[in-house]
Amino acid sequence: MRSSGLLVAAVTALCSAAAESSSSRSQHRLFSTAFGYPGVNSTYDYVVVGGGTAGLTLARRLAAHASVAIIEAGGFYEVETGNASVVPLLSLTGLAFLDPAETFLPQPLADWSLVTEPVVGAAGRRIHYAQGKTLGGSSAINTMSYIRSTRGAYERWAEIVGDDSYEWDAMLPFLKRSVHLTPPDLAKRNSTAAPVVYDRSAFDPAGGPMQVSWNNWVDPTLAWMAKAVGQAGLPLSDEGFVSGSLVGQGAWVPSTIDPERATRSSAETSFLREAIEETNLIVYTHTLAKNILFDTASLPKATGVSVNTAGLDYTILARKEVVVSAGVFHSPQLLLVSGVGPVSTLQSLSIPVVADLPGVGQNLWDPIQIFVSYQADTTSGQVLTADPATAPRYLEQYFTDASGPYSSAAGFLAAERVPPSYRSGLRSETLAKLSSWPEDVPELEYITGSFVGPNLTTIATVAVVMPLPFSRGSVTISSRDAADPPVIDLGWFADDADLELALAGLKRLRNDIWNTPVARQHRVGKELLPSPGVQTDKQMREYIRQNASPIWHACSTCAMGKAEDVEEGKAVVDSHGRVFGVDGLRVVDASAFPFSMPGHPQSAVYALAEKIAEDIMKSA
Ligand SMILES: Cc1cc2nc3c(=O)[nH]c(=O)nc-3n(C[C@H](O)[C@H](O)[C@H](O)COP(=O)(O)OP(=O)(O)OC[C@H]3O[C@@H](n4cnc5c(N)ncnc54)[C@H](O)[C@@H]3O)c2cc1C
Ligand SMILES: *[C@@H]1O[C@H](CO)[C@@H](O)[C@H](O)[C@H]1NC(C)=O
Ligand SMILES: *[C@@H]1O[C@H](CO)[C@@H](O)[C@H](O)[C@H]1NC(C)=O
Ligand SMILES: *[C@@H]1O[C@H](CO)[C@@H](O)[C@H](O)[C@H]1NC(C)=O
Numbered sequence: 001m002r003s004s005g006l007l008v009a010a011v012t013a014l015c016s017a018a019a020e021s022s023s024s025r026s027q028h029r030l031f032s033t034a035f036g037y038p039g040v041n042s043t044y045d046y047v048v049v050g051g052g053t054a055g056l057t058l059a060r061r062l063a064a065h066a067s068v069a070i071i072e073a074g075g076f077y078e079v080e081t082g083n084a085s086v087v088p089l090l091s092l093t094g095l096a097f098l099d100p101a102e103t104f105l106p107q108p109l110a111d112w113s114l115v116t117e118p119v120v121g122a123a124g125r126r127i128h129y130a131q132g133k134t135l136g137g138s139s140a141i142n143t144m145s146y147i148r149s150t151r152g153a154y155e156r157w158a159e160i161v162g163d164d165s166y167e168w169d170a171m172l173p174f175l176k177r178s179v180h181l182t183p184p185d186l187a188k189r190n191s192t193a194a195p196v197v198y199d200r201s202a203f204d205p206a207g208g209p210m211q212v213s214w215n216n217w218v219d220p221t222l223a224w225m226a227k228a229v230g231q232a233g234l235p236l237s238d239e240g241f242v243s244g245s246l247v248g249q250g251a252w253v254p255s256t257i258d259p260e261r262a263t264r265s266s267a268e269t270s271f272l273r274e275a276i277e278e279t280n281l282i283v284y285t286h287t288l289a290k291n292i293l294f295d296t297a298s299l300p301k302a303t304g305v306s307v308n309t310a311g312l313d314y315t316i317l318a319r320k321e322v323v324v325s326a327g328v329f330h331s332p333q334l335l336l337v338s339g340v341g342p343v344s345t346l347q348s349l350s351i352p353v354v355a356d357l358p359g360v361g362q363n364l365w366d367p368i369q370i371f372v373s374y375q376a377d378t379t380s381g382q383v384l385t386a387d388p389a390t391a392p393r394y395l396e397q398y399f400t401d402a403s404g405p406y407s408s409a410a411g412f413l414a415a416e417r418v419p420p421s422y423r424s425g426l427r428s429e430t431l432a433k434l435s436s437w438p439e440d441v442p443e444l445e446y447i448t449g450s451f452v453g454p455n456l457t458t459i460a461t462v463a464v465v466m467p468l469p470f471s472r473g474s475v476t477i478s479s480r481d482a483a484d485p486p487v488i489d490l491g492w493f494a495d496d497a498d499l500e501l502a503l504a505g506l507k508r509l510r511n512d513i514w515n516t517p518v519a520r521q522h523r524v525g526k527e528l529l530p531s532p533g534v535q536t537d538k539q540m541r542e543y544i545r546q547n548a549s550p551i552w553h554a555c556s557t558c559a560m561g562k563a564e565d566v567e568e569g570k571a572v573v574d575s576h577g578r579v580f581g582v583d584g585l586r587v588v589d590a591s592a593f594p595f596s597m598p599g600h601p602q603s604a605v606y607a608l609a610e611k612i613a614e615d616i617m618k619s620a
């Protein structure tokens, strides 16, 4: 007994020594020194729940000036899920667990294995909704496209939350801060068919540590598909998709890839690795945050988090603040199990009410995608690497030169407003809804993809995405235990306008993009998806309901807003990420977006984390 007591005392002393001493670049730090000792209660200035995209970014910045602990349910994905999450080409097809079907192949060391409630508007399907359960969070399993939202969208964000500092010009420094851009390697790309155009002034040479770069290889199938999109009326942008405009154009977009080795750059490889070297950040891996602890003042203050590592319960206390960055489904879950949420939900599970916040778990925005595909007469990265005759050569090219098909992931996107010929067919209610958005916000987005089909054929796919759904879903709990999965209602097509837009998008793909001269030249045989039998509007609606897929951009379940919107359930955090009704607690991640930022969200998640980190340091 005595010796184990001494041991605990010694370990506690070690942990607090690590936590207390301020960051020092001069001293060499052991890698192992960055990890907490499970089972030992410890105290830090800030405790960040979730070592994901936002959590690691924010923690790394805070750790430059304060003691910080990260609580993360997963571990290092490079160690635990092999190379599929590291090699760009494998980011979609190599990670079998991204499959949205209920019958997906689970990967418990990288994914939460969340399965939604039956989606009423989508033929009652239950959707497996991939979410990173690993250091880096969803940045460790996403498809890596790096694009930014629009000027108008950020202006809308500023309006909704009543804070000008969310306008584009004010956000741009934060968008720049997290990323380091490497210009395209044109020799490695070896293609005139995929011209990269970008705006250098949209990046800061001093930005980082996230790496953003262009694929070191161009997929020949994507090259002609990009031309087809161009022939359908969406020419290449002359500044790319990082400068605040998206509509009416296409772009070869960069990805979060480290160009030197052509490996995934995630919040873990960038922010965490840097923090381990340069700060005294402490990470608790394979550790589940079970409850946020509050003192019982009239304004309850978050004092720490009770956690569990492999069955061991202990407490991590925060001298200053607890920051929840557990992602769009788990952040609201953690608030709910801790007594912060709609009173009715809390009471139904006998959870003591800390703060009545009706909006926790509400306002789920979840854009969807719909596919049209054909066989193509060109080869693709997926085919070249699936073919035993060519794969070894490309593997060697990847290892020696960081180029070739393995180095590359997708890369061409386009966006537009619904074109007039389709717009005129929309109901006036739908038009009125669309008109509530700024002019520069895309209503339809296209993503090109190429896959391997039977007998090493190439399957070419264009997906249409509706970035601003009008339907809302929700997240709630059916248990007081954070180890049980949250209950997710995606709400797809709850609003008819979404089905109408999806139908317009599907027709645009089939009638225009897939019908352009260049697409007709390269497509082979009959349409594979939906298939020639799907012709009437009724059949197409049915196809959409049966096949709509997530694009994993869910957000806004702890929406940022104004104090006057709290009661209506429209706001959970203020424009500093502070949870209304309590003290010492923030939510900073995709759940705090006021709405789904058109474009792809990761740039905004990093920027938000940078912004709130600066906020916290300024107010400390
Ligand atoms: C398959 C996929 C493809 C995508 N493709 C793109 C793309 O190409 N471009 C783009 O811009 N965006 C893309 N996205 C979206 C983007 O990656 C996410 O919006 C973003 O990463 C979310 O960041 P976050 O910080 O909100 O959450 P996450 O990065 O998911 O982090 C949440 C973290 O919290 C941890 N956690 C949760 N609960 C607990 C708990 N109770 N205790 C301890 N830890 C906990 C999780 O394990 C996780 O590490 C994609 C997402 C997915 C899933
Ligand atoms: C850790 O904290 C918890 C909760 O405050 C307490 O019950 C427990 O005894 C503490 N453990 C140790 C080893 O001090
Ligand atoms: C990934 O790992 C597998 C072994 O699990 C190996 O066969 C394959 O060549 C690797 N691919 C790359 C691109 O590293
Ligand atoms: C560049 O592309 C050409 C034509 O597609 C091809 O013949 C050549 O081998 C490529 N060069 C390299 C270095 O890959």
Ligand SMILES: *[C@@H]1O[C@H](CO)[C@@H](O)[C@H](O)[C@H]1NC(C)=O
Residues within 6 Å of the ligand: 454, 455
């Ligand atoms: C694949 O090849 C086999 C043998 O040549 C052939 O019978 C089959 O029809 C082919 N399948 C497709 C989809 O091309």
